[in-house]
Amino acid sequence: MSIAARKFLIGLILLLLAGAGIGWIYGHTDWGLLAAALLALIWQVRQLLSFERALRTGNFDDFRRGEGIWEQIFSRFRFERERAVRRKQNYRTLLREIRKSTNAMPDGAVTLDTNNEIVVCNRAAKELAGIKRKKDRGQRVDNILRDPELAKLLHSDDHTSTIEMMSPVRDGDWLNCRVVPYGANQKLLLLRDVTERMRLVKMRRDFVANASHELRSPLTVISGYLDALADDDNIPETWQKPVVQMRGQAARMRQILGELLELSRLESAGPAKLDQSVDVLGLLESTTQALEGHANVARIVIDASSAAKLQGNGAEIETVIVNLLSNAIRYTPADGEITVGWHSGADGADLIVADTGEGIESEHIQRLTERFFRVDKGRSRDDGGVGLGLAIVKHVLARHDAELIVSSEVGTGSKFRCHFPVDRVVVEAPMPLAGGS
Ligand code: ADP
Secondary structure: OOHHHHHHHHHHHHHHHHHHHHHHHOOOHHHHHHHHHHHHHHHHHHHHHHHHHHHHHOOOHHHHHOOHHHHHHHHHHHHHHHHHHHHHHHHHHHHHHHHHHHHHOOOEEEEEOOOOEEEEEOHHHHHHHOOOOOOOOOOEHHHHOOOHHHHHHHHOOOOOOEEEEEOOOOOOOEEEEEEEEEOOOEEEEEEEEOHHHHHHHHHHHHHHHHHHHHHHHHHHHHHHHHHHHHHOOOOOHHHHHHHHHHHHHHHHHHHHHHHHHHHHHHHHOOOOOOOEEEOHHHHHHHHHHHHOOOOOOOEEEEEEOOOOEEEEOHHHHHHHHHHHHHHHHHOOOOOOEEEEEEEEEOOEEEEEEEEOOOOOOHHHHOOOOOOOOOOOHHHHHHOOOOOOHHHHHHHHHHHOOOEEEEEEEOOOEEEEEEEEOHHHEEOOOOOOOOOOO
């Protein structure tokens, strides 16, 4: 117990004793005691009322004159109150500093709650994507930034992927978006201006497309003359072998240019013509028929459990099948076996090309879809490989929201699985019932 509390109790007891003593002198101890208790009560009530008034008005000056335990209560209260005010001011200053620094950031940052509703955002988010801190607070971010890829990213748990989208407020500008977990249940949407990078990518793409296009015409002329020369029996014998070699190399250059042009076309093509109902099983059968039966080609088996159609582009899906199947043929010995499959289920559909060929070392698998990547450059070149086939496959699959999953073991074989999401699989309408009125 503090000294003030002790003093307060002693004072109270002395007052009551004094009241009782005076009462006893006059023959009314109880009245004396009662009068002293009333006096103590009135004094306490007075202090309580002043305290209430001070709380209401915020003026605590009166309590500087307080006494005993009340003085202690008042000064403690004043101290705590002043500390709270100081702390609030510190927080306010800190908050202002944080806001200043986030506003100085060139990247947009938007804090979202579990429902993807905007909690707070910085100035760059307004400049890049038009999100306003006060006006858009509580709004769903996917109602403001309408992009299907962003909607997917917001609903997935993938915190490493990023997507590119056009800025809704700055014409021709591109934004890179990423979602990272933040706080207890919140997310942070990060927006970065990548217009310059996209411009460079486009420049590179256009350059490759233009160069390939421009090289095609002179190469056609050269190939034409080389074909004519190769068929001409009158050319000197010393030139016969070089001409055949030149013709072979010209054909290879035509193949490279053709595949480069195909890649550029896929990269710049929009979603047009991706709405055909593609008979994947039919394509597998016709491609297999065209490729099997040649000398040195392994046995090809079709293992399909589905006849489901795929919503996409028939020619592009055929390119995927031809590329995967010709790779499997190229890298599988004649006594091996190649299996092509088409299966569909609740989570989508799988187009599979598996072989019992030489296989691929695990360290190379990640890089297979890079342009011009070949595990064994010399060997692949001799076999007619360009190193663009799987890059084309990857692009076509990305255009169809699909992914390529490669598994392989050296000496055992490889499996290339193209997984299509369920909304790409066309559900055939049930046949109408016969009969009726
Ligand atoms: P290429 O025209 O050289 O075949 P691709 O892009 O189609 O180019 O393939 C890239 C590389 O992947 C190939 O050079 C080869 O090393 C490897 N590869 C592709 N498919 C297979 C397969 N079925 N078995 C073994 N290796 C393969």
